[in-house]
Amino acid sequence: MDLDKLRETAAEVAAREDVKYLIGWKKGSYGYRVAPGFVEEAEGAAGLIFSPLCTANLATYLTLVEKLPLPRGQEPDKRKVALMVKGCDSRAVAQLLVEKGIHRDEVVVIGCPCPGMVDPDLLGEKYPETEEPAEVKWSDDGFIIVRDGEETAVPRDELLAEKCRLCRYPNPVISDIMLGDPVDTWDPAEDEGVSEVEDKDVDGRWAYWQEQFSNCIRCYSCRNVCPLCYCQDCILDRLNPTWVNRSVNFSENTAFNIARAFHLAGRCIECGECERVCPANIPLGKLNRKLAREVRDKYGFEPGLDPEAEPFQASFKPDDPEDFIL
């Protein structure tokens, strides 16, 4: 992607009178890190980047910002938020529109066609992170790692993130402005991670998730990073009545993780952020993709593709073949 073009466009958008701020990606504080960048003035756009390290799905910030009571006499700031999105991120925006979590006139969507991200853990294992800034770029057939002024070419398959190997929508599904040309889509890989768990028997699956959920520390980073986990009043925070105890053990952790997965069924857009941020390395992607697979196979439905679609679990057809509904 042409970074000059990206920054120029971002500067124009950030300068618009009807735009509050723009959220993009910027170089992080060290090593490979990339941080979300909030740009209020045109000048701030100069620090924005788009690289195979821009894994963060920024759509979560659309609903994360607290709505604080305004001082008397002050008008709410109704300007738009501009957001840079990859293909998967754009599906979160589309799904939020479906659910009316946001309204179309509240956002300016800047689409970034995405050739695929690197897996930060794989990258760190093979090419250890340094304190000095490092970067990763796309090449024609893979990635180029730039560390200490040295470039290392790495084949795409070696570092491509799992969610990107499975990706069916690398190009943004909605946008107001598209940066560059769409990328060529690729054949999504078989989701072996989900299949492997599916192939286990019940006891095997139970044992597998027992081990995983026992590691959960209940930091809720998966919930907070998720663009589609935005309930104002989450059942996990509720203490009156208490749905999930706050004590951290396998039973409560399982209740939490399953509750979250169920609430995302037919809504998860498979951006993989939950798994990326989990400090306990729980393979949450497998859990959420399993439900996404069920919804896709059984109902032929994929969330976050059409902002005009009916929400999957909240729509009813009079000619529904199942008679239990009426």
Add this chain to the structure above:
Amino acid sequence: MSAMLLKKEKWPDFVGKLTGKKVWAPQGEGEEMRFAPVNEGEAPDLAYGNTRVPPKQAVFPQTETMFRFQVDGKEIEEPQLDQETVLLGVRPCDARSMAIVDKLFGWDENDPYYFKRRELVTLVGLACSEPGINCFCTSVGGGPAATEGLDLLMTDLGEDYLLEAVTEKGELLLKEAGDILEEAGDDRYKEKEKLAQAAAQKIKRSVDHEGIPEGLPGLWEDPLWQRVSASCLGCGTCTFLCPTCHCFDIQDEVEGFAARRCRMWDSCMFNEYSLHTSGHNPRPSRRERTRNRINHKYSYYVDKFDVIACVGCGRCINLCPVNIDIVEILRQVKEAL
């Protein structure tokens, strides 16, 4: 007591001598996760970086039963804490964090659960030879071979470990190990000193905290708080994985008629942490919560207990999903002073 030497081939014998005590060491596949009990008869491999979850869980478990009771009953049954535990391979920063947190749990009135566990635990440290890229212990009062909080310090000298007792508990371990240890000569001690210095020099990051404890409250309305918290997800990763973070919630849990009151780690980064029942929240957004986290570690704690509540372990930096970097925040604080 002079320093002792343990041949690495005798490491399993050393661990074997810890009979009657529960042995904890870093456990987990791939990336070492957390301290957990070692199977009896096994000698843990200490060749690892630092654990993701700090060993604070050994003295301050993520969930702790305070007492049990029957619903509608009057009998209150306190848990029996009597299992002696030895933690092997504790990094000096994490041991130091316990010395720091001792002050909180011990001011005015002792926290019985914490101190009971603290009495029962022996901390066997391992000096760092390869600090992580986000380590900054040396600038907040610690060091790769610091002994504060430890009972015994081990240093990897290649074929051998050098063992130095710090407390009576540490002396006792050396005594119990008996003849599997050898006297370490001065040269081996000097070798260790050199390694420690070399390790300290590998630490690239630092915090210049001069003037920060006194100056922080004066930056209350500074725009920097909005800037550094805009990308915060409001999750508990930084606080749960911080070795000095010690806040907890207390909840009653009932199953049938059996019930318990327990406490669990809580995080000041959560909205409901400070939320009043009335709906009012004195820290209504991530800006106020981030400000509180930094102020608490670098100002309030210093004010109350005369020490910075941060040991420079770098966990919050390593594991923040959105690269919120406390070293960078403190640099901005310093700039704003």
Add this chain to the structure above:
Amino acid sequence: MKTNDNPYIPYHATVEDTWFETGGERAIKTFKVVFDDEEVRKNWSHRPGQCAMIGVLGVGESMISISCSPTEGEFLRFSVMKMGKVTQALHQLEAGDKMTVRGPYGNSFPLDEWEGKHVLTIGGGIGQAPMRPVVEYVKANYDQYGGLTMIYGARTSGDLCFKKEFEDMAQDDELSCHLTIDIEEEQWDHNVGFVPQILLDVNPSPENTIAVTCGPPIMIRFVLENLKKLGFEDDQIYTTLENRMKCGIGKCGRCNAGNMYVCKDGPVFSYAELKEISEAFA
């Protein structure tokens, strides 16, 4: 006072009497409780302004002001507004039922230092609860103080706590007691108007006087403003803070307002101290 090494283990107590101060969704109910254990009862001592963790086993605990003065007898009083999980459970309790109590917690109003001075209390709604022990204490040791003036208000007469006590005090010529409600009502023969305004009308002299105020934040704000107008110095004004609390003994970390733990360093602060705490008015 310690009959137990573990400060988290509560004492059992029995509700001896209970009554509603106010009604509605957020009703306020007062509990008069007595410890079950005689030794605890004998050894318990608290000072006006202190709080206690009261609760119901299996539900939880809440930090509540002790709303009686130790001069009143070997019992405790708590006035509890029905708000969340614990206070809802407390509201279910009737005379004879059990609750748990641990404490007392926090600092207290420096009533010894105030000897010889005139004490002025300015309260709103449930905010009178932490000040009621001050009133009772000063009344019980009246010859040691320079006098007592009370201003107390609520939205309606139905929202006033301790109404009977106040009406009795209003008849007492020795005391200066001013009741007020926000909006005119039939058969109300006291003041009508907001508490901060009544304060200006009463026009107390700041000379050798201590002002204590508790109530809703908005009321406190204007009361402070008006006290300053009347010439009160910062160190003549006292109030109490509240925050979410869990342990009560300065460990759990929840209640900090800046560098202060409200449960230990508070809840009582002079206005001079509060001005130094960055988070005090958050």
